[in-house]
Amino acid sequence: MAVTIKDVAKLADVAPSTVSRVIANNPRISEKTKRRVREAMDQLGYHPNFIARSLANQTTQVLGLVLPESTETFSQNPFFPMVLRGLSEGAHEKHFALQMTTGQSEDEIYEGVVQMVQGGRVDGIVLLYSKVEDRVIMYLKERNFPFVLIGKPFKYTEEITHVDNDNFRATVEVTNYLLGLGHDRIGFIGGDLDLVVTVERLLGYEKALRDSGIELRNEYVIHEEFLREGGREAINELMQVNDPPTALVVADDLMALGVLNTLDEMGISVPDDISIVSFNNIMLAEMSRPPLTTVDINIFDLGYEASKSLIQKIENPKEPVKRIIVNHNMVKRFSCSQYNASNKKIKTMAQETLSPKK
Amino acid sequence: MAVTIKDVAKLADVAPSTVSRVIANNPRISEKTKRRVREAMDQLGYHPNFIARSLANQTTQVLGLVLPESTETFSQNPFFPMVLRGLSEGAHEKHFALQMTTGQSEDEIYEGVVQMVQGGRVDGIVLLYSKVEDRVIMYLKERNFPFVLIGKPFKYTEEITHVDNDNFRATVEVTNYLLGLGHDRIGFIGGDLDLVVTVERLLGYEKALRDSGIELRNEYVIHEEFLREGGREAINELMQVNDPPTALVVADDLMALGVLNTLDEMGISVPDDISIVSFNNIMLAEMSRPPLTTVDINIFDLGYEASKSLIQKIENPKEPVKRIIVNHNMVKRFSCSQYNASNKKIKTMAQETLSPKK
C-alpha cells in the first residue's frame, strides 16, 4: 500500500536501484538524477521502509534495553528515568531507536533478550543493572553479541565493555568522611547482595573501616531492596542491636529517605543522633529533612556513555573492550554531624554543596 | 549466519513452508511432522527472525511510545516510569515489544513518529501526553494509523480512542472539598495550558467555584511546568497578591512539593495557614511534611489500559473508538484544614487514607 522505492523509480523514470542509491547518497549518482529522484520522493511522500532495509542489511538501528527484574524498583527509583534519558539522548544523536524489554522473573527477562537478539530485532543491548552470575551476560558474551553493561561486571571485568562509577572508591571516601567526623560505630545499608553495586559499596565500606583499625560487625550490615520500604525495614533491624551505630552509609537515596522517615517516627534525630550518607543525589535528596549528604553519581552520563559506546561497538565490531568510569562527587548537605559521645545536639556541618553536575 | 527456516527444513527433510506452518502451529500439519520439525528446531537452536516475519506480514508486534517533549519532566516526574510500567505489562501479556521515541522539540518528536509509522517500525502508537493542537495526533488521525492517547483529546474527542481520568470531575470534587472546609479564597496552580489535563483541571476548579457563587480571580491562577521548580515559582507569585489564597488546588504532586518547600521557607504553615490538594498520589506525596492530600489517578492502570486497547485496535482494525475512564480517588492526608478567619493554628483534619490501589 505504502509508496515504495519502485513507485519513486517509476515516477523518476529510473531503476529502483538508482533510487536506493540516492537514498544512501551514493556519490556515483549524478546530481541531476539525484534531484529528479528526490523530487519524485517528495511528490509521493516516500519514506523508506526500515523493516525491509533491516532485512537486506542485517541491521536494525535499534538498541535493546534490559530493565531490571523488579518492576517496583523500576517504577519507583528515579535512577531509571534518568538513565533512560541519557540513553535516549546518546541513541538519538546517532539515529538509533530504543526498544525495551522487561519481565517479572529472571527467565522472562532472559527470554526477552533471546527474542531481541535471535529475532534480529536489535543491533546491540544495554543492561541497565549488573547482577552477580547473570545468565543474560553469559548468553550475550558467548554469542559475542554487542552489549554494554551499566555497572561493573561481576566476572570477566576485563572482557565486558561497561559504564560505571568507581563505587568502591566513592564508598571508601564517604566512610572516611564519617570516620573523620569521629564516628566509629558505622552501619551499612545496602541493596540486594545479588547486585554488584551493593557488593562494591560494601567492600569500600569495609576497606575504610579496616584501614582505620575498626572491627567489622556483622550486625551493622543490612541488605534490603533499593526502595523506601527497604530503608524502613533496615533501620528497624539496625536499631535493635544493643549498641546501635551513630552513622550510616546507605547505598541509595530512596532507602535513605525511608531511614529518615522511620528515624523520625522513632524520635531519633538526624544528624544529631545519627549521621547518614547515601548515594545517587536524586532530586528528593535535596528536599528531605534534613537534606541528604549524598554522592552524585551522574546518572544521566551513565546512560549517555552507555549508548554512545554501544553504538561505537556496533559500528566497529573490533572496537576494543572499554571501561568507562563516570565521575562521582559527594554533595554535603545536612545529614551528617560530628560524633558526640554524650549524644547531645551538636552543630550540623555547614552546607557545602559542590558544583551541580552539568 | 544465523540458523534459518531453511536449515531446519533441510534437517527435518521437509519444505521451508512446512516449517513455517509448524511455527504458526497450523492445524493442517500432522503431529508427526510437527514433532520432527520441532526436534530439528531444538537441535539447531532455531529462533524465528522477526524482521523477516515483519516484512512478510506487514506487522511488527511493536508498539511505539511517544514521550513528552520535556525531557526534564520525563526524567523527574514519577508519572512516567509508572505509566511505562503499566504499558509494559499490558504489552508483554500480548507479546508486544515497546519502542520509544523522544525529541527536544515538537518537530523532532513529529519526525520520530513519522519514522516509526512510515518506516513500518511499529503497529500502533501510544501518546503519553495530550496537548492542545497536536500535529502528531493530526498526522496519525489522517493516516488512520492505530493509536491511543493517554489523556483527553483536545479535539475530536469522539473520534480518538483514549484512556484518561475524569479530571474535570475530580477537580470539581477536590475544590468542593476545600469549599466545604470553609475556604473561599482558593488558588489554582496548573501545568502548561498547552496540556489538556491542565485545561480540564482548571475547568473543574472554575466550575466548582462558580457553582458556589464565588467570583473567579485571574491572579489566583498560575501555570508552570509539572516540576518541583514550577511549584516554587508559582507560589512565589501567588503570595504576592494582596489577599493571598488560603487554599490551593495544585495539578501535580511534584509541584505541590515545591509549593510545600517554598512555603516552609517563607514560614507559612501547611495546613494551618494554607490548605493544599494535589494530584497523582506519587510515593512522595505520602512522605512530605505534611503528607499531601491528593487524588490518586491510578497511573499504572492508565498505561495498562492504553496498551491493551491499542493492541485490540491493532488486532481488529474496525474496533470502535473507545474512551476508557480510569478511576480516581482522593486520599486525605494532612495538608488541608478548616478555614479559620483569624488564621490561627487549627486542628488538622484527621487522616483517612483510603484503601491503597491494587
Place this chain on the structure above:
DNA sequence: TTGTAGGCGTTATCAG
C-alpha cells in the same frame, strides 16, 4: 553513471 538480478528470512497462495 545506471540497470539487472538475486538475496535477506518469512509468509501466503495455489497446486497436488
Place this chain on the structure above:
DNA sequence: CTGATAACGCCTACAA
C-alpha cells in the same frame, strides 16, 4: 497434509 513459488521492500554485486 505438504511442496513450490511468489511476494514483502530494499540493497548490492555484477553488467552494461
